[in-house]
Amino acid sequence: MDARWMQRRVYGADHEDPDPGPRPGRRYVELVGGPLDGLLFDLTGLADSERSGGVALPTEIGAFGPGGRAYYGPRPGSEGSWHWEGDMP
Template sequence: MDEVIRPRVYGSDVDDPDPGPKPGHVYRELVGGPLDGLLLDVTDWTEPQRSAGAELRTDIGRFGPGGRARYAPRAGDPAHWDWHGDSR
Protein backbone atom coordinates (compact mmCIF):
# COMPACT_ATOMS: atom_id res chain seq x y z
CA MET A 1 0.00 0.00 0.00
CA ASP A 2 1.27 3.49 -0.88
CA GLU A 3 1.80 5.87 2.01
CA VAL A 4 0.14 9.26 1.66
CA ILE A 5 2.51 12.05 2.60
CA ARG A 6 0.87 15.23 3.86
CA PRO A 7 2.63 18.49 3.12
CA ARG A 8 4.45 20.17 5.98
CA VAL A 9 3.59 23.66 7.19
CA TYR A 10 6.37 26.26 7.13
CA GLY A 11 7.58 26.95 10.67
CA SER A 12 6.52 23.62 12.15
CA ASP A 13 9.14 21.83 14.21
CA VAL A 14 10.98 18.95 12.60
CA ASP A 15 10.01 16.80 15.61
CA ASP A 16 6.32 17.74 15.38
CA PRO A 17 4.34 14.48 15.09
CA ASP A 18 1.71 16.30 12.96
CA PRO A 19 3.42 19.05 10.94
CA GLY A 20 0.65 19.14 8.35
CA PRO A 21 -2.21 21.55 7.74
CA LYS A 22 -4.84 22.10 10.45
CA PRO A 23 -8.60 22.22 9.82
CA GLY A 24 -10.04 25.72 9.58
CA HIS A 25 -6.73 27.31 8.50
CA VAL A 26 -5.93 28.99 5.17
CA TYR A 27 -2.68 28.03 3.42
CA ARG A 28 -0.61 29.00 0.40
CA GLU A 29 1.69 26.48 -1.28
CA LEU A 30 5.28 27.63 -1.74
CA VAL A 31 6.67 26.76 -5.18
CA GLY A 32 10.37 26.69 -6.09
CA GLY A 33 13.35 27.84 -4.08
CA PRO A 34 14.47 26.51 -0.72
CA LEU A 35 10.96 26.15 0.73
CA ASP A 36 9.42 24.36 -2.25
CA GLY A 37 6.43 22.22 -1.33
CA LEU A 38 5.84 23.72 2.12
CA LEU A 39 2.54 25.29 3.08
CA LEU A 40 2.39 28.78 4.57
CA ASP A 41 -0.38 29.47 7.09
CA VAL A 42 -1.98 32.82 6.14
CA THR A 43 -5.11 32.40 8.26
CA ASP A 44 -4.69 35.63 10.23
CA TRP A 45 -3.25 37.69 7.37
CA THR A 46 -5.21 40.57 5.83
CA GLU A 47 -5.92 40.53 2.10
CA PRO A 48 -3.27 43.23 1.44
CA GLN A 49 -0.71 41.13 3.36
CA ARG A 50 -1.63 38.04 1.34
CA SER A 51 -1.37 40.00 -1.91
CA ALA A 52 2.09 41.31 -1.01
CA GLY A 53 3.69 37.91 -0.42
CA ALA A 54 6.41 37.40 2.17
CA GLU A 55 10.11 37.12 2.95
CA LEU A 56 10.45 33.95 4.99
CA ARG A 57 13.40 33.01 7.18
CA THR A 58 15.30 29.96 6.07
CA ASP A 59 18.68 28.43 6.85
CA ILE A 60 18.79 26.49 3.58
CA GLY A 61 18.68 29.36 1.09
CA ARG A 62 21.54 31.08 -0.73
CA PHE A 63 22.62 33.05 2.35
CA GLY A 64 22.42 30.19 4.88
CA PRO A 65 21.42 30.84 8.50
CA GLY A 66 19.62 34.16 8.86
CA GLY A 67 18.74 34.32 5.17
CA ARG A 68 15.28 34.84 3.74
CA ALA A 69 13.40 33.51 0.73
CA ARG A 70 10.98 35.84 -1.09
CA TYR A 71 7.65 34.37 -2.22
CA ALA A 72 4.77 36.14 -3.94
CA PRO A 73 1.33 35.07 -5.21
CA ARG A 74 1.27 33.59 -8.70
CA ALA A 75 -0.67 35.72 -11.18
CA GLY A 76 -4.08 34.13 -11.71
CA ASP A 77 -3.44 31.47 -9.05
CA PRO A 78 -2.97 33.09 -5.61
CA ALA A 79 -3.12 29.72 -3.84
CA HIS A 80 0.44 29.13 -5.13
CA TRP A 81 3.27 31.48 -4.19
CA ASP A 82 6.32 31.44 -6.45
CA TRP A 83 9.89 31.95 -5.30
CA HIS A 84 11.47 35.26 -6.33
CA GLY A 85 14.95 34.84 -4.86
CA ASP A 86 16.83 34.92 -1.59
CA SER A 87 18.03 37.84 0.52
CA ARG A 88 19.94 38.51 3.73
Protein backbone atom coordinates (compact mmCIF):
# COMPACT_ATOMS: atom_id res chain seq x y z
CA MET A 1 0.00 0.00 0.00
CA ASP A 2 1.24 3.46 -0.89
CA ALA A 3 2.84 5.04 2.19
CA ARG A 4 1.25 8.45 1.44
CA TRP A 5 -2.18 6.85 1.96
CA MET A 6 -1.46 5.55 5.45
CA GLN A 7 -2.50 8.85 7.08
CA ARG A 8 -5.59 9.32 4.89
CA ARG A 9 -9.22 8.85 5.86
CA VAL A 10 -11.32 6.16 4.17
CA TYR A 11 -14.79 7.13 2.90
CA GLY A 12 -17.40 5.66 5.24
CA ALA A 13 -15.11 5.37 8.26
CA ASP A 14 -16.88 6.29 11.47
CA HIS A 15 -16.00 9.78 12.71
CA GLU A 16 -15.35 8.27 16.15
CA ASP A 17 -12.93 5.67 14.77
CA PRO A 18 -9.45 6.33 16.23
CA ASP A 19 -7.91 4.78 13.07
CA PRO A 20 -10.04 5.83 10.05
CA GLY A 21 -7.25 5.03 7.60
CA PRO A 22 -6.74 2.23 5.11
CA ARG A 23 -6.51 -1.40 6.19
CA PRO A 24 -3.96 -3.94 4.93
CA GLY A 25 -5.20 -6.32 2.25
CA ARG A 26 -7.77 -3.87 0.84
CA ARG A 27 -7.70 -2.02 -2.49
CA TYR A 28 -8.30 1.75 -2.52
CA VAL A 29 -8.57 4.64 -4.94
CA GLU A 30 -8.29 8.32 -4.08
CA LEU A 31 -11.40 10.44 -4.69
CA VAL A 32 -10.46 13.58 -6.63
CA GLY A 33 -12.56 16.74 -6.73
CA GLY A 34 -16.08 17.35 -5.47
CA PRO A 35 -17.31 17.05 -1.90
CA LEU A 36 -15.30 13.92 -1.04
CA ASP A 37 -11.97 15.16 -2.42
CA GLY A 38 -8.97 13.53 -0.79
CA LEU A 39 -10.80 10.59 0.80
CA LEU A 40 -9.91 7.02 -0.05
CA PHE A 41 -12.60 4.68 -1.38
CA ASP A 42 -12.39 0.93 -0.72
CA LEU A 43 -12.83 -1.02 -3.97
CA THR A 44 -12.46 -4.39 -2.27
CA GLY A 45 -15.45 -6.56 -3.04
CA LEU A 46 -16.79 -4.47 -5.94
CA ALA A 47 -17.60 -6.35 -9.13
CA ASP A 48 -15.66 -5.45 -12.29
CA SER A 49 -18.77 -3.79 -13.72
CA GLU A 50 -19.03 -1.56 -10.64
CA ARG A 51 -15.34 -0.68 -10.87
CA SER A 52 -15.60 0.32 -14.51
CA GLY A 53 -18.86 2.25 -14.09
CA GLY A 54 -18.09 4.21 -10.95
CA VAL A 55 -20.26 4.78 -7.89
CA ALA A 56 -22.74 7.29 -6.47
CA LEU A 57 -21.65 7.78 -2.86
CA PRO A 58 -24.07 9.14 -0.25
CA THR A 59 -22.89 12.44 1.22
CA GLU A 60 -24.46 15.27 3.19
CA ILE A 61 -21.94 17.83 1.96
CA GLY A 62 -22.74 17.76 -1.77
CA ALA A 63 -24.98 20.09 -3.77
CA PHE A 64 -28.15 18.27 -2.65
CA GLY A 65 -27.38 18.13 1.08
CA PRO A 66 -28.60 15.20 3.20
CA GLY A 67 -29.79 12.37 0.98
CA GLY A 68 -27.65 13.50 -1.95
CA ARG A 69 -24.94 11.56 -3.68
CA ALA A 70 -21.61 12.41 -5.28
CA TYR A 71 -20.73 10.43 -8.40
CA TYR A 72 -17.10 9.31 -8.84
CA GLY A 73 -15.62 7.17 -11.57
CA PRO A 74 -12.38 6.05 -13.16
CA ARG A 75 -10.68 8.01 -15.92
CA PRO A 76 -8.29 6.54 -18.48
CA GLY A 77 -4.71 7.20 -17.43
CA SER A 78 -5.64 7.97 -13.81
CA GLU A 79 -5.13 4.61 -12.16
CA GLY A 80 -5.32 4.92 -8.39
CA SER A 81 -7.85 7.74 -8.45
CA TRP A 82 -11.52 8.25 -9.29
CA HIS A 83 -12.72 11.66 -10.34
CA TRP A 84 -15.86 13.55 -9.37
CA GLU A 85 -18.39 13.76 -12.17
CA GLY A 86 -21.15 15.61 -10.34
CA ASP A 87 -23.73 15.47 -7.57
CA MET A 88 -27.21 13.96 -7.77
CA PRO A 89 -30.25 13.93 -5.53
